[in-house]
Amino acid sequence: MEFKEAVKIALQSLWANKLRSILTLLGVVIAVTSVIAVVTLVNGARTYVTTKFSRYGADVFTVSKMPQIITSSEEYTRFQKRKDVLFDDYLYVQENCKRCVAMGAMQSTVGLIVRGTQSVTDTQIRGYTWQMPSLQNLNIEQGRGFTEADEQHASRVCIIGTDIQDHLFPGINPLGQEIRVDGTPYTIIGISEKQGSTFGQSQDNWVGVPLTSYQKNYGTQKTLTIYVKAGSSGPVLDDAADEVRVLMRSRRHDAPGAPDSFELDENNTLVGFFDTITNSFGAVAGGLALIALVVGGIVIMNIMLVSVTERTREIGIRKALGAKPRDILIQFLIESGTIALVGGFFGVFGGIVVAELITIVAGFPSAIALWSVLLGLVMAAGTGVFFGVYPARKAALLDPIVALRAD
Template sequence: MELKEAFLLALQSLWSNKLRSVLTLLGIVIGVSSVIAVVTLVNGANAFISTKFSSYGADVFTVSKMPAFITSAEDYVRFQKRRDILLPDYYYVLENCKLCTGMGAQQATIGKIVHDTQSVTDSQIRGYTWQMPLLQNLNIVEGRGFTEADEEHASHVAIIGTDIVDHLLPGLDPLGQELHVDGVPYTVIGVSEKQGSTFGASQDNWVGVPLTAFQKSYGTAKTVTIYVKASSAGPPLEAAADEVRVLMSSRRHDAPNGLQSFELDTNNTLVGFASTLTKSFGIVAGAIALISLIVGGIVIMNIMLVSVTERTREIGIRKALGARPNDILNQFLIESGTMALVGGVFGVIGGIGVAEVVTLLIGFPSSIALWSVIVGLIMATATGVFFGVYPARKAAQLDPIVALRADM
């Protein structure tokens, strides 16, 4: 009953002084909201990154001019100076790699798609070798994918994303329709499965054409990204990656034991690097949240000191009726912990709300982690108890005779 009574007294105190309670708990609410929002967004980003890269398959790796992630302007300039990876490089690896079970190459640019009087701008134009849709796990829900003949003859055929269908071909059977891609006509032979949006950007506003046809329009002197599939993940992938690394190095005359003129990335490399970035972001945001919690705890301590002064006579009466110092100490600790817990609850709600709003506004992925909710509530309660120790001890050490003489 003592625990329940102290808990109810704390809630009653919060309710009877609403404005003071709001101001008191603001720091706790902001701190916990920050923790929950950051963890929810980071968790969502990690899940998206892992899903995005793993969609290529754990047995697929890429060879490109520049790495997927660049952390400094100096690195960007250095990577830009590398020679482009060209289509003959791809064909060389394709012909000589013994441990590769699948291989494709891709180029991309931004362009305008037109059908009759309708048009879509800022669409991604992708040049694919015939195996690329399979290597990227693009599911063709209507029609067919590319064939070796399409690539060999630079056929003017196209696979499109669902945004192109919705904006240019509403109500029409997309198969067989003619689209003009930056002025060049292509016949639609396939429609990809809807992929949705990421970070506010649609993943379905694209047109894929054979890479040979793409290069006739945009030139051959542009770097390509090579996708390589091994027989399986683990040692087979590592063996295939080593073979491709040797082939590319010899093809490009890289110095032995020197710097490579290309980047070879596996899914684990990309996911690990991205996770490191998001963890660093989470640590910085967590430090900011910790500062908010400390500020909130100091405010709680201040309010509890005021409460001790206001309730001096009450404390004296309780001691006169037999309450021990530990009883008074526990009462005020429970009250301060309860106040912080209430702030933590509102902080959890606020943090989840902030993360969901960010997701709705810009499409940033979010995923609620139950452990973060529990940790947020524990942190809030612990902050309240920690900063409530001094006021509680002061209340417990009051002389009952002096306390009874205090004014009401």
């Protein structure tokens, strides 16, 4: 029998027994949907995190009061008891670090931005030293960034995200215009490139002001994050990080042998930690999907056994007309593989739909990986073939004389 004819018979069988076909395919559809949805969401999250941290560059590390990733409430409570990282700490490290190519600091809070009768709420207000935008690879699309003079004189100038431009200056060039940041007037000197949204939260609803100006309004005795550029990754980065660690421990009077009273985070470490988490999550989800796939395969095997029983006389006629056992075996394997592959197609579509719905509703990033689509289809077809071997072999070994006597 030709391959095309065997596929045609399989599809006709599916169409002739619609309810049975739906129940047969359900396990495969659920399994493939799970695989595609999980891989799509994990791939989206990994892409986002990698992009977020790599934006700072592989040669940039941070010093802060608390780590950027906290895994328990106990850790949060312990880190909260640490002393704040203050502006004086930043100045001390800046003056004494010999291996640091560039350095900046940032503080942030959430506030209200007003222009005339219009306002934007829940805006992130960032206090930047003048080098910070370049350390974060933040591109200024219009206007300019901060200068050292802006920082020294605590100038009331600011850089805005595109959300501020869209909401407060529709159709108007905001450069040179004035806005009020928590009641303080600032003149707009730059507009950042659009960064989009992640996890349902816009990344463009922010205003950056010189750190010295920021501290005049919000105080100096609040923790900040220090960004350090080493100039190169690898040993150069490690040497710079070690020097900064020694300076910070000396500045904060950490006792010999005692743990650091601050956190020094490297981007590669953070990305690696997140990869470990997502890989573990993917492994667990993959295991559950595999169980669903096995259940679907058992259902396919059961239905194929029923099909062999129903078509015993047909098998006998084919053998009487010259079909070899190998032909019968291949026919039923193609049928079981086709049934599973149809379930795989529905599963791929369902997985993409589920992932996109989660992205729309929860803002969780997703990114469709072609390899996951191919993997889902291969898994489905492989399941159909594997669990179709026993029914196909049973059909191939039927005695044609006994088969022709069947009702």
